[in-house]
Amino acid sequence: MTKILVVEDEPLIQKTLTLLLQRKGSQTKSSSSGTEAIKMIAEEDFDCIVCDLMLKDITGFDVIEEAKKKMTSDEIKNKFIIITAYSSAQVQEKAASYGCQVIPKPFHDINKVINQIMEFTK
Amino acid sequence: MHTSTDLYKKQRFLFSDKRFAENAGYKDYLNLLKQSSSIEELLNKILSTKPLSSFYTAQLLVHSKGTTQCQSMNVDRNGNFNSKSFDVSHFTKLLTLVKKSKNKKFDQTQIKSETIQFLGTFLAKNFSFSSHDLLLVISRNDFLPISDDDINSFNRLTLFIPNSLRTLIGMSKKQQNENIFNRFINLHPEFKALSKEGKSIITTKKKIDSKTIHIDNQHSLELISLSQDSITIDLKHMERVLLLGELLNTLRHELSNPIFGINLAAELMYTTHNEHELISDFSQQILRAAKRSQNILDNFSKLYANQSEATTCDIRNVINETITLTKSETKMIPKKTSWNNFENEENYFLKSNPTWISQIFFNIVVNAAQALTESETVSPEINIDIKYLKDSISIQVNDNGPGICTAIISNLFTPFFTTKNKGTGLGLSICKNLVKRLGGKLDYGNNKDVGAFFCVTIPVKL
Numbered sequence: 001m002t003k004i005l006v007v008e009d010e011p012l013i014q015k016t017l018t019l020l021l022q023r024k025g026s027q028t029k030s031s032s033s034g035t036e037a038i039k040m041i042a043e044e045d046f047d048c049i050v051c052d053l054m055l056k057d058i059t060g061f062d063v064i065e066e067a068k069k070k071m072t073s074d075e076i077k078n079k080f081i082i083i084t085a086y087s088s089a090q091v092q093e094k095a096a097s098y099g100c101q102v103i104p105k106p107f108h109d110i111n112k113v114i115n116q117i118m119e120f121t122k
Numbered sequence: 123m124h125t126s127t128d129l130y131k132k133q134r135f136l137f138s139d140k141r142f143a144e145n146a147g148y149k150d151y152l153n154l155l156k157q158s159s160s161i162e163e164l165l166n167k168i169l170s171t172k173p174l175s176s177f178y179t180a181q182l183l184v185h186s187k188g189t190t191q192c193q194s195m196n197v198d199r200n201g202n203f204n205s206k207s208f209d210v211s212h213f214t215k216l217l218t219l220v221k222k223s224k225n226k227k228f229d230q231t232q233i234k235s236e237t238i239q240f241l242g243t244f245l246a247k248n249f250s251f252s253s254h255d256l257l258l259v260i261s262r263n264d265f266l267p268i269s270d271d272d273i274n275s276f277n278r279l280t281l282f283i284p285n286s287l288r289t290l291i292g293m294s295k296k297q298q299n300e301n302i303f304n305r306f307i308n309l310h311p312e313f314k315a316l317s318k319e320g321k322s323i324i325t326t327k328k329k330i331d332s333k334t335i336h337i338d339n340q341h342s343l344e345l346i347s348l349s350q351d352s353i354t355i356d357l358k359h360m361e362r363v364l365l366l367g368e369l370l371n372t373l374r375h376e377l378s379n380p381i382f383g384i385n386l387a388a389e390l391m392y393t394t395h396n397e398h399e400l401i402s403d404f405s406q407q408i409l410r411a412a413k414r415s416q417n418i419l420d421n422f423s424k425l426y427a428n429q430s431e432a433t434t435c436d437i438r439n440v441i442n443e444t445i446t447l448t449k450s451e452t453k454m455i456p457k458k459t460s461w462n463n464f465e466n467e468e469n470y471f472l473k474s475n476p477t478w479i480s481q482i483f484f485n486i487v488v489n490a491a492q493a494l495t496e497s498e499t500v501s502p503e504i505n506i507d508i509k510y511l512k513d514s515i516s517i518q519v520n521d522n523g524p525g526i527c528t529a530i531i532s533n534l535f536t537p538f539f540t541t542k543n544k545g546t547g548l549g550l551s552i553c554k555n556l557v558k559r560l561g562g563k564l565d566y567g568n569n570k571d572v573g574a575f576f577c578v579t580i581p582v583k584l
Contacts, residue, residue, distance in 0.1 A: 010379045010380060010382070010383045011383065012380070012383025012384060012386060012387045013379070013382060013383045013386055015387070016383070016386040016387055016390050017386075019390070020390070054375075085375050085378050085379060085382075086375060105378070105379070105382055106378060106381075106382035106385065106416065107382075110386060110389060
């Protein structure tokens, strides 16, 4: 079973994403804090981590930096998906430096995004 | 036999014995030594030298020390010229690579980056001046290796170009200053001088009264004006608008998130429980309200996005979005818009500053509403007529209030003049200023039948 971690501090977005991903047959856990997410990533293996950039405590990029201690850069590329409302050129560049996909918020089609995430985990 | 270094040092010798120099095959050196009028010309000269005839492209990267961007210009043998801007991090990486390399020759695998425009094998040389770092790169465009002869010729020839480069960079620095100057002039016609470290670089007018604003470490703007009042107004206005733009941007991002959350949840509810009428109906309404909220946020941010540049905008959007903005100030007063003379879709589009147009229009409508409210007009109305006049668009705001009293009409645009109990009395004078900057006209007066009118005419091209 695919294991996904959703890191997002906006409660409704977190709940909906988690529910929809679970409906697709995955085991999805969620966290609204970056530091908690780092702990979870260190303790468990996830197939995919959907991570918001602007979290309340730290940024999504900080989470990736911490995750690098456990994962190779290939794993980072293949596991992290960044979602964010702030998709400026600088953000795109930084995400590209990790090799990560960026999905800008708000999503125009939630179902498409869910399918995209599920495809990504294969 | 003179070495190339001797030739370079003895420039006077070269020029006085030109015929000797040309016959001896030093024509290339002479050519490079002569001042080039542009970087494009210099790069072409390098390619046209005999020893470098197998090289296809030449590129110059220029970085002004202390800035975050670098310029790149390149030419090729087909006469194509390209100019681009890059982030300085690309340049720094390349510069380090070149400085470290012994023979300054590279192939594509070493030097591949988005800043180097061509394929093949390359020769590079860096120049370090007090204010700039430069990188000259020439390439063969095939994958044949670079010979020692190539390297030697390149080194010899490039000994002759630093002076030319210095002058060319100096020129572009002046242009840089002019660009900064012109950008600010467009924003505020009262800014008349640009000075660096206290020394004036560009001045257009004698100063009468002045205030200095620091832009960055090197540049400061001297604001020159005829009266103390207009300095204060423009600074206050500029600050307010800048602040507003930033606030709106932050607000937009912060509000977007919860609205998006509401959207997602409502959609989920709607698709899961659409057999339950109440839930189905209300979740649809929630979706619509969330969508409307997001649109309002997007539109307002767009309206205050571009402060100084002319952009193509649809006058319908500007008018309608601004009317939405006035809602809180014009609560009970109906506003009717009528569009005249717009025969084609393209007539609605103009190249101007939508932020300024919005501000002017907003001010006039709110003034009309306040006049109507204070005079307790029965059945107050604001009628907005927008007309297409080929070279311009006119926006006329009519009200059915008591009109403008003749006693105050001459003071209408005087800064700080107001008949209201609250407010700064700056609205109309700012309007006048903005209209001037748009290259338009502002007419006002009393209607023949009832009430006052304010009419802004804006040229279709700023």
